[in-house]
Amino acid sequence: MAEATGIKEIIKPENLVYKKTKLMTDNTLSYCPGCGHGTAHRILAEVIDEEGLQSQTIGVSPVGCSVLMYNYLDVDMQEAAHGRAPAVATAIKRLLPDKFVFTYQGDGDLAAIGTSETIHACNRGENILIIFINNGIYGMTGGQMAPTTLEGMKTSTSPYGRDVKTMGNPLKMTDIVATLPGTYYVTRQSVHTPANVRKTKKAIRKAVQYQKLDKGTCFVEIVSNCPSGWKMTPVQSNKWMEENMFPFYPLGDMKTPEE
Amino acid sequence: MEKELRLMKGNEAVAEAAIRAGVDGYFGYPITPQTEIIEYLMEANPSQTTGMVVLQAESEIAAINMVYGGAACGKKVMTSSSSPGISLKQEGITYIAGAELPCLIVNVVRGGPGLGTIQPAQSDYFQSVKGGGHGDYHLIVLAPASVQEMADFVDLGFELAFKYRNPVLMLSDGAIGQMMEKVYLSPQKERSKVFPDWATTGKPATRERNIITSLDLDPNGQELFNRKLVAKYDKIREKEVRYEEFQCEDAEYLLVAYGTSARVCQKSVQLAREQGIRVGLLRPITLFPFPTKRINELADRVKGILSVEMSAGQMVEDVLLAANGKVPVWHFGRMGGIVTTPEEVIENLKSKIIGG
Numbered sequence: 001m002a003e004a005t006g007i008k009e010i011i012k013p014e015n016l017v018y019k020k021t022k023l024m025t026d027n028t029l030s031y032c033p034g035c036g037h038g039t040a041h042r043i044l045a046e047v048i049d050e051e052g053l054q055s056q057t058i059g060v061s062p063v064g065c066s067v068l069m070y071n072y073l074d075v076d077m078q079e080a081a082h083g084r085a086p087a088v089a090t091a092i093k094r095l096l097p098d099k100f101v102f103t104y105q106g107d108g109d110l111a112a113i114g115t116s117e118t119i120h121a122c123n124r125g126e127n128i129l130i131i132f133i134n135n136g137i138y139g140m141t142g143g144q145m146a147p148t149t150l151e152g153m154k155t156s157t158s159p160y161g162r163d164v165k166t167m168g169n170p171l172k173m174t175d176i177v178a179t180l181p182g183t184y185y186v187t188r189q190s191v192h193t194p195a196n197v198r199k200t201k202k203a204i205r206k207a208v209q210y211q212k213l214d215k216g217t218c219f220v221e222i223v224s225n226c227p228s229g230w231k232m233t234p235v236q237s238n239k240w241m242e243e244n245m246f247p248f249y250p251l252g253d254m255k256t257p258e259e
Numbered sequence: 260m261e262k263e264l265r266l267m268k269g270n271e272a273v274a275e276a277a278i279r280a281g282v283d284g285y286f287g288y289p290i291t292p293q294t295e296i297i298e299y300l301m302e303a304n305p306s307q308t309t310g311m312v313v314l315q316a317e318s319e320i321a322a323i324n325m326v327y328g329g330a331a332c333g334k335k336v337m338t339s340s341s342s343p344g345i346s347l348k349q350e351g352i353t354y355i356a357g358a359e360l361p362c363l364i365v366n367v368v369r370g371g372p373g374l375g376t377i378q379p380a381q382s383d384y385f386q387s388v389k390g391g392g393h394g395d396y397h398l399i400v401l402a403p404a405s406v407q408e409m410a411d412f413v414d415l416g417f418e419l420a421f422k423y424r425n426p427v428l429m430l431s432d433g434a435i436g437q438m439m440e441k442v443y444l445s446p447q448k449e450r451s452k453v454f455p456d457w458a459t460t461g462k463p464a465t466r467e468r469n470i471i472t473s474l475d476l477d478p479n480g481q482e483l484f485n486r487k488l489v490a491k492y493d494k495i496r497e498k499e500v501r502y503e504e505f506q507c508e509d510a511e512y513l514l515v516a517y518g519t520s521a522r523v524c525q526k527s528v529q530l531a532r533e534q535g536i537r538v539g540l541l542r543p544i545t546l547f548p549f550p551t552k553r554i555n556e557l558a559d560r561v562k563g564i565l566s567v568e569m570s571a572g573q574m575v576e577d578v579l580l581a582a583n584g585k586v587p588v589w590h591f592g593r594m595g596g597i598v599t600t601p602e603e604v605i606e607n608l609k610s611k612i613i614g615g
Contacts, residue, residue, distance in 0.1 A: 075462055077471070078327075078470075079474055088324050090321075092328045096461075117324070
C-alpha cells in the first residue's frame, strides 16, 4: 500500500520533471547497473532530438560495450570493425556532407587498436563528432588492461597492477588530438553527478552545433566508471574515479574555438 | 554517345572507367604495381566534375573501412590495392560481406608471400575465391584479361555488387595493370541520386531506422543469416557464371587459365595446333562463381586438362573438383613474378598429360 501511495505521489504533474528520451528506443540496455554508458547515450539522444537532427544523423558504433548502441538510439547507424569508426565516419561525412556524423568509442577501440584511425581522422579535420568513453579498462571482454589503465591499477591482464616499465604508460589520447590542427573543439567531461551530466550535455550540444560550421573534428571525452570491471559498487566506483581517474585525466576544455 | 578510343595502362583504365561509371567515392593507399589508379584519379580531380570523392587514406585498413562507411550509405564506392595491401583489407572485406554491402575492390596482384615482389603473379586465387577474411562468405570475383576488361569490369562489378548486395573483387595482375592497350571508354554516366532503401542516410519520419551491422549474438539468428548468404551464393553460382572458350569445339586437350595466363595460353593453343595437337582454352571470367559445370562437360570430351596459373597451383583445385576424376588434371605455372611463356605451356602439356 505504501508503495502504491509512493507511485501516486511520484506521478503528480508537478513531480514529472523527467521523461523518457524521445530518441531512445524501448530496448533494454545491455549495460551493467551504475555504468555511465546509459547516461552518455541519453545525453546524446536528447541533444540530437533538441537540435532537430534525427533525420540528419548517421552514427557509428564501435566494438566494445557499446557495440549494440544501434539498438538503443532511434537514428540510422552503422556498426564498425574494432577501432575503425573514424575511418567509417570519414567516408560517410565526405559522401553525405550535409549530415551530422558521430562515432561513439571506448578507450580500447579509440586509443589502442584504432589509434591510427583516430589520429588521422582528427588530423584531416574530418567534420565529425567523436565521443570517447574512457573507463580505463576493456569492459566487454571482462576487465582487461586498456591503453588508459592507470599506473598500478589492477585488471585481469595486469593482476599485480599496471607496471609501466613492462606494460607501458597510460595514454592521454585526448591531449594528443587537442594538439592536432584538424580538431576544433576538444573537451573532457564526466557523467557521474547531475552537475557533470549538465556540463557534458552542454559540451555535446556545443560540439553538435560546431559541426554545422565545417571547421574540423569535435572530440568529447567522457571519463566514466566501470563498476563490473573495477569490481566495485557503482557508488564506490564513482568515488574511486574522482580520487584516481580525475587527477590523471582532469576534466575541462582542452581546445575551444575562440576564447 | 559513342565510345572513346584511348591508349592506356590497365590501372589508368580502371581509374578513368570509375569516373565515367559515376562512382561516388574512391579510397586508396599507394602500393606497386597499382599506384597509377590513385595518381590518375588525383590528377583527373573528379570532385570538380562529377563530384566523386577521392581520398588517400592513412592505411589500407582505413581505406577499406571508408569503403564500408560509404557503401553503407548506398553509395558507389571502391578501393584498389595489390596483394600485401589486399591482405590488410581482409578484415574490412569480411565485415562488408557480413553487412551485405555493395562495393568494388581491385587487386592488381604481385608475387608473394610476404612482401614478395612487385612483378605480376596470380597467387592470390585462394585469398580471393575461398575467403581471405574469416567466416562463411564469398566475393564475386571478376578476372580481366585485357585493359579493355579492366575498364569494363568497373561497370559490371558495380552492377553485380548492387544486384546481390555483395562485394565484388576485380582480380587483375601486375601485367594487365601495367601494360598499355587500346581501350574503348563508355560515355560519362551521372552519379546516382537514388539511395537503396537499406542505406543509412538519416532517418526520416517516414521509415524505421536503418542499421548496418554484421553482428548477431543470437546463434539462431546468425545461422538464419548464414543460410540467407548461402542461398544468395547459390543464386550467384546459378546466374552469374561467365567464361570464354577458344577453340574448344574439337579439342583433345583443354587448358584452363584466367587473366594474363589466358593471354599466354591463347598463343599456346595456336602453336600447339601448328604442331598438330588439338588444344582448346577455357578462360574463366568469373572465378567465383567458377565455371564448374562447363569444365565438367568438357572433361567428357578431352583426354586431359592443364590448369595454367602464375602460382604454385591454386585454381587447379577447383578444376580438379570440376573434372571430378573424369580425366587427368595438372597444374603448370611460373612464380615469383615471372610470366609463363606459351612454349613452356606446351612443353608441360606434353610432359604431364600427353606423354603421361
